[in-house]
Amino acid sequence: MIYYYFGSKDALKGAVIERAYGDIRDAERRLQLDTLPPKGAMRRLVEGPFDYHHANPAFVRLVAVESVEEACYIRASTVIAQRNAEVVSTLRKLLERGEHEGYFRTGVDPLDVHILINGASFHRVSNRHTLNAIFARDLRDPAVARAADARSARLLAAGLKVSVEHDHAQS
Numbered sequence: 001m002i003y004y005y006f007g008s009k010d011a012l013k014g015a016v017i018e019r020a021y022g023d024i025r026d027a028e029r030r031l032q033l034d035t036l037p038p039k040g041a042m043r044r045l046v047e048g049p050f051d052y053h054h055a056n057p058a059f060v061r062l063v064a065v066e067s068v069e070e071a072c073y074i075r076a077s078t079v080i081a082q083r084n085a086e087v088v089s090t091l092r093k094l095l096e097r098g099e100h101e102g103y104f105r106t107g108v109d110p111l112d113v114h115i116l117i118n119g120a121s122f123h124r125v126s127n128r129h130t131l132n133a134i135f136a137r138d139l140r141d142p143a144v145a146r147a148a149d150a151r152s153a154r155l156l157a158a159g160l161k162v163s164v165e166h167d168h169a170q171s
Contacts, residue, residue: 014073017066018080020059025083027052033090038098042160045094046153049121054145060125087114095160104160113156120152 006012031048033041053060066073074080091110098104124131128139138144 014076017062017073018077020062021080022083024049024052024059025086028087028090033094038094038101038103039157041094042098042157043153045091046117046156047149049118050145050149050152053121053125057125060122063122064126098160102162105162108160116156117152124148
């Protein structure tokens with residue numbers, strides 16, 4: 001059946017990876033960030049990947065394996081880069097709105113923000129068993145996950161926020 005529908009096991013794996021990335025991008029699109037003020041939209045954007053990764057640890061494992069395999073299926077895909085460019089564009093617009101309203105500092109790279117958000121979220125899920133074994137904190141616990149979401153949102157907001165002291169130092 002695999003060969004009938006996909007032609008090969010490699011084509012099946014490529015289709016699975018494309019679908020997995022499409023699913024997380026669809027989840028981000030459903031966040032409707034344009035309907036919120038910049039601060040609330042950024043909070044929701046931080047919570048989105050945390051919630052998604054927590055609910056979909058198989059996605060995290062799939063991405064980790066693809067990374068170990070040097071992204072061979074992602075590089076061959078014509079769809080994944082295009083779909084992932086959407087999240088960077090969304091972040092760029094959100095950062096620009098926040099700059100315009102005086103909430104976010106200028107010059108923030110949207111790709112850096114995306115990597116930061118997903119790095120924290122991904123690490124918490126991909127390493128939850130080892131972190132639990134070492135530090136005895138169950139990162140699968142929904143209350144622990146919500147607390148991690150809140151901490152990450154606060155840290156990111158602090159890094160994006162306009163600093164009065166910094167602005168005076170620049171003058």
